[in-house]
Amino acid sequence: MSETASTSLAERLRARIRREGPISFRDWMQAALYDERDGYYCRRGPVRWGRAGDYRTAPERSPLFAATFARYFMKLFVELGSPERWSIIEAGAGAGDFAYGVLSSLQSNFPDVFAVTHYLIDEISPDARAQARAKLGRFLDRVEFRRLSEIVEPLPEAVIFSNELLDAFPLHRVIGRNGRLRELYVSTDDADFVWLESDLEEHVAEYCARTQLRLAEGQIAEVNLEAEKFISRAASLFDHGFLITVDYGAERNELLAAPHRFNGTLRSFYKHQAAHNLLARPGDQDLTTTVDWTQVREAGERNGLETLRLECLDKFLLNEGLLDELAAATSHARDSVEALRLQTGARELIIADGMAASFQVLVQKKN
Numbered sequence: 361m362s363e364t365a366s367t368s369l370a371e372r373l374r375a376r377i378r379r380e381g382p383i384s385f386r387d388w389m390q391a392a393l394y395d396e397r398d399g400y401y402c403r404r405g406p407v408r409w410g411r412a413g414d415y416r417t418a419p420e421r422s423p424l425f426a427a428t429f430a431r432y433f434m435k436l437f438v439e440l441g442s443p444e445r446w447s448i449i450e451a452g453a454g455a456g457d458f459a460y461g462v463l464s465s466l467q468s469n470f471p472d473v474f475a476v477t478h479y480l481i482d483e484i485s486p487d488a489r490a491q492a493r494a495k496l497g498r499f500l501d502r503v504e505f506r507r508l509s510e511i512v513e514p515l516p517e518a519v520i521f522s523n524e525l526l527d528a529f530p531l532h533r534v535i536g537r538n539g540r541l542r543e544l545y546v547s548t549d550d551a552d553f554v555w556l557e558s559d560l561e562e563h564v565a566e567y568c569a570r571t572q573l574r575l576a577e578g579q580i581a582e583v584n585l586e587a588e589k590f591i592s593r594a595a596s597l598f599d600h601g602f603l604i605t606v607d608y609g610a611e612r613n614e615l616l617a618a619p620h621r622f623n624g625t626l627r628s629f630y631k632h633q634a635a636h637n638l639l640a641r642p643g644d645q646d647l648t649t650t651v652d653w654t655q656v657r658e659a660g661e662r663n664g665l666e667t668l669r670l671e672c673l674d675k676f677l678l679n680e681g682l683l684d685e686l687a688a689a690t691s692h693a694r695d696s697v698e699a700l701r702l703q704t705g706a707r708e709l710i711i712a713d714g715m716a717a718s719f720q721v722l723v724q725k726k727n
Contacts, residue, residue, distance in 0.1 A: 369398035369643040374548045382545040382556045386585075389530035392642035394484060400643050401528070404487045422705025426461025427685040428677050429604075433462065433519055434470045436602050440517045445476050447518040449597065451508060451590070452525035453481040456492030463499045465685075479503045480511075511597055518598035523606040526656070527648045529586035532564045533624060536575030541568055544580070546639060553639035571612070571655075580624035581616060582649050588659040595663035595726060603665060603724040606673060609651030625650035656722060665724035673719035674710045682706060 367375075373391055377383060393400045437446060453459055459479060466474035479502055483489050489505055496503050533544040537557060543564055547556040560568065567573075567583050575581055594603050615621055628635040630645040638647070657667050669676075686706045693699040709716045 369395055370553075370641070373546075373553070373642060374550070377546070377548045382547040382558065384532060384561060385544055385546055386530045386532045388546040388553070388639070388642070389647055393528060393530065393647060395643065398643040400646060402485050402487075403643060422702070422709055423461045424682055424685050424689065424702065424706050425677070425709060426458045427465040427689070428680050428682045429458075429521070430462045430465035430469070431685065432680045434466070434473050436519055437473050440600055443476070443517045445478065445516075446601075447478045447480055447515050447598075449480045449482065449508070449515075449518055449520045451482045451520065451522040451594070452528075453483045453488070453492060454485075455488050456481070456495040458521075458523065459492065459503070460495050460499075463496070463502075477502060481505050482508045508593055508597065514596065515598045516600065518601040519604060520594045520597065520601070521604045521606075524608075526584070526587045526590065526605060526607050526651045527609075528646075529584055529590070531586065531626075531649060532561065532583040533626065534560065534564065534568065534573070534575065534581050534583055536577055536579045538577070541565075541573065541575060553642075555639075573616075575616075576622075579616075579622050582624050582626060582652075584649065584652065584655065587651070587656060591656060591659040591665070592663050595660065595665050598726060601726055602668075603660070603722075603726070605651075605656065605722045605724075606719060607651045607722075608719050609653045609656075612652050612654035615650065615652055621650075653720065653722060657724075660724045665726050668723045668725050670720060670722045672717055673721050674712075674714065674716040676721040677709055677716060682710065 369391065373383075373388065391399065394402055396402055433448060437443075440446065448462065450459055459481060463474070463477070463479060466477060479499070481489075481492060481503060483492060483505070484507075493500070493505065534541050535544055535557060536542075541560060542557040543560045545556045545558050547554050563585060564583050567585060573581065591603070610618075615625065626638060626647065626649050628638050628640075628645045628647050630641075635641075635645050653670060657670070660667060671679075683706070686702060689702050690699045693702060708714045711717070
């Protein structure tokens with residue numbers, strides 16, 4: 361076994377810092393989450409979602425989430441003029457739960473739409489791709505696994521969908537210090553990873569100047585430049601269509617003014633519990649931040665996307681027919697246990713203090 365293969369991610373990061381000097385938190389987070397061998401989202405074996413993992417997503421909680429979005433996709437298909445062929449692109453598809461739910465619902469309820477649907481999955485994790493491929497076996501004639509970066513020619517009509525993707529992009533951290541902005545880097549004292557303040561990287565400085573970012577002494581904010589890159593890339597992938605982003609976020613002013621966000625919104629989770637040391641155990645715990653919806657909308661506008669709606673996920677699902685989907689699914693349930701499971705899942709998606717109430721849906725359109 362090679363030295364690289366036998367060395368932990370933490371050891372490799374410490375060796376890099378000793379060799380190159382302190383690294384930006386963006387680079388540290390990139391390795392912690394997406395290192396090809398040991399990154400949190402790329403390593404094989406451990407369960408990351410569900411009750412046994414570190415988090416649960418809406419598609420995993422209830423099939424009604426995907427079924428309701430399938431109804432919405434059908435409406436968008438009609439709005440695009442019912443094309444002879446169109447694509448649904450899912451970025452960060454995980455193990456394929458959402459894709460399976462959407463395709464199953466389209467096949468059962470909207471066969472004409474299903475017949476012309478090409479479903480493209482972009483998922484970085486080989487393990488998750490393998491699970492999705494197995495789960496989507498009966499749909500593989502219309503499913504393609506492909507990175508967005510590999511798409512060369514724009515698609516005529518398409519919908520691009522992501523759920524809890526932008527919050528996991530690696531990002532920079534900026535702190536207010538003596539009336540200036542400084543960037544938080546990661547260094548090591550050999551035993552642990554530690555924070556170190558340094559000058560802003562050039563592209564971070566450009567973002568701060570563009571948004572006129574001002575921070576109080578000691579206040580921390582995140583700069584998610586990868587979100588802007590994703591919006592730009594997504595907008596270039598289709599001539600006509602929609603970009604739908606589901607995540608938890610807030611407007612920029614709210615993120616900067618809220619007292620409980622004075623230290624930023626970066627947080628980590630391990631088995632559904634908040635972890636206090638953000639730099640501990642790279643690759644073993646999830647890292648996430650609150651999305652800046654102002655930034656995402658502005659990035660869309662720069663790339664020809666018009667914002668159609670931004671609303672709480674629970675209200676979106678109710679407006680788009682979740683209760684109708686619940687009634688239909690319950691009427692076809694195999695037994696009372698399945699019916700109760702459907703009702704419980706629907707309740708989690710629509711109650712005022714449930715999971716969906718803290719998420720939002722942003723819909724952007726390109727003409």
